Amino acid sequence: MERTAVLARLTWQPATLQAVHPETPTARTLTLAVPGWEGHQPGQHLDLRLTAAGGYTAQRAYSIGSAPAAETVKLTVEVTPGGEVSPFLAHMAHPGVRVEVRGPLGGWFVWSPNEAGPVQLIGGGSGVVPLMSMLRTHRAIGHRAPMRLLYSVRSPDALLFAGELTAGDQVGAADHVTVVYSRQAPSGDLRGPGRVDAADIATHVLAAEDSPKCFVCGPTPFVEAVNELLGRAGHDLHQIRAERFGTGRT
Amino acid sequence: MNVVSEGFSGRQQAPGVNLLPPGQYLTRDFPVLSAGPTPKVDRRVWEFSIVTETGQEHHWDFASLLELGPEQIDIDLHCVTGWSKLATRWGGVPVEALLRAVGSTTAQHVLARSYGGYTTNVPLADLLHGQAWLAYEYDGAPLTPEHGGPVRLLIPHLYLWKSAKWLRQLDLTGASQPGFWERLGYHSYGDPWKEQRYWRD
Amino acid sequence: MTETPDFLDGNAAAGDLSQLFGTDMTHVSGPCLGCGQRVVIAQAHTFLGGPGTVLRCPGCDTVLLRMVRSPERIWLETSGMGYLEFVNHP
Numbered sequence: 001m002e003r004t005a006v007l008a009r010l011t012w013q014p015a016t017l018q019a020v021h022p023e024t025p026t027a028r029t030l031t032l033a034v035p036g037w038e039g040h041q042p043g044q045h046l047d048l049r050l051t052a053a054g055g056y057t058a059q060r061a062y063s064i065g066s067a068p069a070a071e072t073v074k075l076t077v078e079v080t081p082g083g084e085v086s087p088f089l090a091h092m093a094h095p096g097v098r099v100e101v102r103g104p105l106g107g108w109f110v111w112s113p114n115e116a117g118p119v120q121l122i123g124g125g126s127g128v129v130p131l132m133s134m135l136r137t138h139r140a141i142g143h144r145a146p147m148r149l150l151y152s153v154r155s156p157d158a159l160l161f162a163g164e165l166t167a168g169d170q171v172g173a174a175d176h177v178t179v180v181y182s183r184q185a186p187s188g189d190l191r192g193p194g195r196v197d198a199a200d201i202a203t204h205v206l207a208a209e210d211s212p213k214c215f216v217c218g219p220t221p222f223v224e225a226v227n228e229l230l231g232r233a234g235h236d237l238h239q240i241r242a243e244r245f246g247t248g249r250t
Numbered sequence: 251m252n253v254v255s256e257g258f259s260g261r262q263q264a265p266g267v268n269l270l271p272p273g274q275y276l277t278r279d280f281p282v283l284s285a286g287p288t289p290k291v292d293r294r295v296w297e298f299s300i301v302t303e304t305g306q307e308h309h310w311d312f313a314s315l316l317e318l319g320p321e322q323i324d325i326d327l328h329c330v331t332g333w334s335k336l337a338t339r340w341g342g343v344p345v346e347a348l349l350r351a352v353g354s355t356t357a358q359h360v361l362a363r364s365y366g367g368y369t370t371n372v373p374l375a376d377l378l379h380g381q382a383w384l385a386y387e388y389d390g391a392p393l394t395p396e397h398g399g400p401v402r403l404l405i406p407h408l409y410l411w412k413s414a415k416w417l418r419q420l421d422l423t424g425a426s427q428p429g430f431w432e433r434l435g436y437h438s439y440g441d442p443w444k445e446q447r448y449w450r451d
Numbered sequence: 452m453t454e455t456p457d458f459l460d461g462n463a464a465a466g467d468l469s470q471l472f473g474t475d476m477t478h479v480s481g482p483c484l485g486c487g488q489r490v491v492i493a494q495a496h497t498f499l500g501g502p503g504t505v506l507r508c509p510g511c512d513t514v515l516l517r518m519v520r521s522p523e524r525i526w527l528e529t530s531g532m533g534y535l536e537f538v539n540h541p
Contacts, residue, residue: 010470014253047466050255056275057252058260061463082279084261098253105465107475108493220458242494244460283501287458287512330502367514411502431502435519435526448521 012049012100017093018072023160027078027126028090029065034101039068042133043110043215043243046073046103050085060085063130063217063243064104065161067137073101076160078126109215109243113137117213118146120206122196122226124182124218125153127245131217132161138175146212147175150204152196152222155184178204196226201233208234213241220244261333269326271442274334281333282396285430289365289416293392293400298384299419300348303357310348312400315384318347323383325406327413328442340404341387345377345420348384357422361429362403365416370429371438372405372412374422381407384417409440409447461492464504467518468492471525474537481532485513490532492516507531 019031049059066074077089111134121131128151138147153159165177185193206212216226223244261277293312300308323340361371382405386393393399398415405412411431432438437446461477468476477493488510495506495515503519515531
C-alpha cells in the first residue's frame with residue numbers, strides 16, 4: 001500500500017454520526033460518515049475520540065461491525081454502567097454529532113476473503129461485533145468456505161444483530177450461527193443457560209481436524225476460557241486469534 | 251484542532267472548583283489504573299522491609315505494622331492522568347513511625363518497591379513530618395487489592411503514581427534512583443501544584 | 452464507585468503504536484527476554500489508562516514494551532523484547 005495513504009489513516013480525522021439503530025435496550029448501532037474512509041479488513045477496529053466543550057477528551061477503541069465500504073462504518077456500542085463514553089454513544093448522541101476517528105487499526109485480528117479455509121467465530125457479548133464484519137463480508141461476497149459463529153449472550157434481550165442471526169442455516173448459505181445464553185435462556189431452549197463449555201465446543205464448533213482459523217472475541221475472562229476449551233479440544237493455538245475487550249467501565 | 255462532540259461532558263464534574271491543581275478535573279469515581287496484573291497478597295503473609303544504604307534490613311509484618319499507632323488520614327488524590335478525587339479517607343501508619351526503627355541514615359532518597367515489580371522514587375524528606383503513610387484501610391474497610399492492598403504508600407502532596415500500591419519495601423539510597431515511570435518520561439519529583447508531570451516540566 | 456482495571460491485549464494499543472511506527476504493529480512479534488516465548492504484539496497482556504501503556508508477556512508477565520505520551524513527546528522502550536520482527540512488504 002502506498003505509504004502516504006497508510007499514514008493518513010493513522011491520524012485523527014473528523015466523522016459525523018449519520019444514523020442510529022437500536023439493537024437492545026442497552027446497545028445501538030451507530031453509522032458514521034467518514035469523509036475519505038477507504039474501507040477496512042473484517043476484524044479491524046477504529047479509535048473514536050470525543051471532545052467536550054472546553055477541551056476535555058476521551059477516546060475508546062470500537063470494533064467495526066459493517067462489511068468494508070467507502071465513506072461509512074458501523075459500530076455497535078453497548079452501555080457499561082458508570083462508563084463515561086458508552087452512555088453518551090449508546091443513549092445520547094444524535095445524528096449530526098461530530099466525533100473523530102483513527103483507523104482502521106489492527107492487522108492481526110483480521111479475516112481476509114482471500115483465505116479459502118474454514119473459519120470458526122466465537123463471540124461473547126459485544127465481542128460479536130468484529131465477527132459480524134467477517135460474517136457480513138462472507139455473506140456479501142458469497143464466500144464458499146464454511147464459516148460458523150458461536151455467539152454467547154447473557155439473555156435474549158441482549159442479543160445483537162438479532163434480525164441477521166436467525167438460528168440455523170440460511171438456505172444455500174455456507175455459514176451457520178448458534179446462539180447460546182449464559183444467564184437466561186428463552187423458554188423452550190433445550191441447552192438452558194450457562195457459560196460456553198466443552199459440550200458447546202464439541203457440538204457447535206468446527207472440528208480441530210478441519211484446521212479452522214478461529215477468531216475469539218469478548219471480555220477477557222470469556223476469551224481466556226474459550227481459548228482454554230479450544231486447546232483442550234485439539235485446536236492448534238497458532239490457528240486461534242483473539243481480541244480481548246476489558247471487563248472495566250467504558 | 252479537535253472537533254467538539256456536542257452533548258459530551260465525560261467524567262469531569264462541573265467547573266468552578268478551585269481546590270484543584272492546574273490541569274486536573276474532579277471525579278467522584280475512583281479509577282483503577284495499573285501497569286500490570288494485580289498482586290493478591292494476603293495480610294497474613296504480607297512482609298515489608300526498609301533497607302538502608304548500608305544494606306541493613308528492618309522487617310515488619312502486618313501485626314507489627316498495626317502496633318505502630320494507626321491514624322485516620324483525610325486527603326485529596328491527584329493522578330497525573332488528570333483526575334482528582336477529594337476528601338478520601340484512609341487508615342494507616344505514618345512512614346516516620348517505621349523510619350524511627352532505622353535510626354540515623356545518610357540517605358536522602360528512597361526507592362519504593364511493590365509486589366509485582368513496580369518502583370517509584372521520592373526524596374526521604376517527603377516521607378517525613380506527616381506527609382506520607384503506609385495505608386491499609388480505605389473508606390473504613392480493609393484496602394482491596396485493586397486499590398493497592400493489603401498495604402500501599404500514600405504521599406498526597408505528590409502525583410498519585412508516587413503512592414506505590416502493594417508496597418513491599420523501601421530502599422534508602424544516597425542518590426536518587428528513578429523508578430518505573432520516572433525512567434520513561436515522568437518527572438522525578440512530581441508536584442501537582444507545579445504541574446510537574448513529565449521530564450523538563 | 453470503583454472501577455476494574457482493563458486487562459486487554461495488544462489489539463487495544465494498535466492506534467497509538469501504529470501511529471508512532473506508521474504501520475500496523477499488532478502483527479509484530481519477538482522473543483520475551485524473560486522466558487524466551489515468542490509473543491505477537493496483538494496477544495501481549497496490555498494495560499492502558501494509567502500513566503502509560505504497558506505490554507507484558509502472556510507467559511511470564513515480563514514488561515515487553517512501554518509507551519508514555521506527553522503533549523509534546525512520546526517515549527517508547529522495548530527492552531523486554533529481544534527484537535521486533537515485522538513482515539516485509541516489498
